[in-house]
Amino acid sequence: MSDNPLDKVLRLKRANPSRPFDSKEGRLPPGQYLTEKFPVLHYGSVPRFDPKTWDFKIWGLVENPIRLTWDEFLKLPTERAVTDIHCVTRWSKFDTAWEGVPWSWVMENAKPKPEAAFIMAHCEYGFTANVPLEEMAKPNVMLAYKYDDKPLEPDHGYPLRLFVPHLYFWKSAKWLRPIEFMANDRAGFWEGYGYHMRGDPHLEQRFQ
Ligand SMILES: Nc1nc2c(c(=O)[nH]1)N[C@H]1C(S)=C(S)[C@@H](COP(=O)(O)O)O[C@H]1N2
Numbered sequence: 471m472s473d474n475p476l477d478k479v480l481r482l483k484r485a486n487p488s489r490p491f492d493s494k495e496g497r498l499p500p501g502q503y504l505t506e507k508f509p510v511l512h513y514g515s516v517p518r519f520d521p522k523t524w525d526f527k528i529w530g531l532v533e534n535p536i537r538l539t540w541d542e543f544l545k546l547p548t549e550r551a552v553t554d555i556h557c558v559t560r561w562s563k564f565d566t567a568w569e570g571v572p573w574s575w576v577m578e579n580a581k582p583k584p585e586a587a588f589i590m591a592h593c594e595y596g597f598t599a600n601v602p603l604e605e606m607a608k609p610n611v612m613l614a615y616k617y618d619d620k621p622l623e624p625d626h627g628y629p630l631r632l633f634v635p636h637l638y639f640w641k642s643a644k645w646l647r648p649i650e651f652m653a654n655d656r657a658g659f660w661e662g663y664g665y666h667m668r669g670d671p672h673l674e675q676r677f678q
Pocket residue numbers: 508509510511512513514557558593594597625626627639640641642643644645
């Protein structure tokens with residue numbers, strides 16, 4: 471069998487004839503293949519969640535810094551999105567269903583200062599990911615805590631992960647804790663090893 475991604479797509483299509491294949495131009499980014507699985511990918515081990523000590527914070531260049539407990543976080547408005555995800559290791563998965571707090575809630579409540587232009591997502595065990603604010607403003611970006619209408623699995627980021635589906639999935643930082651607003655871009659964990667500062671899969675911004 472060939473490793474050509476297009477061959478893989480065609481094989482998946484043949485294997486799932488009843489599943490309508492959306493041939494929307496360019497839905498599968500270049501160099502990606504489709505999977506029906508949900509691979510687990512991260513560096514290090516899965517942190518334990520303790521609702522007594524867990525908090526969610528917004529800090530840095532904002533007018534209103536925020537701190538919420540897990541119970542308070544669960545009372546925020548939510549949205550549900552069904553969308554595709556793309557890992558830089560070349561798997562993509564179509565029509566994944568997520569639910570969480572829309573990024574617009576953060577913007578309206580934390581009120582970034584005019585000079586804020588980037589965020590850094592800080593996670594348990596020191597994982598970080600940087601994202602430009604203009605990418606955060608795109609559709610379906612959220613602080614996700616449900617996948618397929620169930621709480622996230624620990625492997626997939628329970629209790630909370632960033633969800634930025636139009637960028638490579640390493641930006642969707644699992645086990646999210648504080649989010650920092652910054653004036654200048656700074657490399658996060660993988661970006662420090664040469665991964666791209668923006669990471670648009672349709673432009674194949676894998677490394678730089
Ligand atoms: N905290 C943390 N988040 C992370 C990572 C990580 O190593 N640590 N890996 C990223 C990468 S490279 C990918 S592809 C996705 C994988 O998410 P999944 O395991 O839910 O498929 O998580 C991202 N979020």
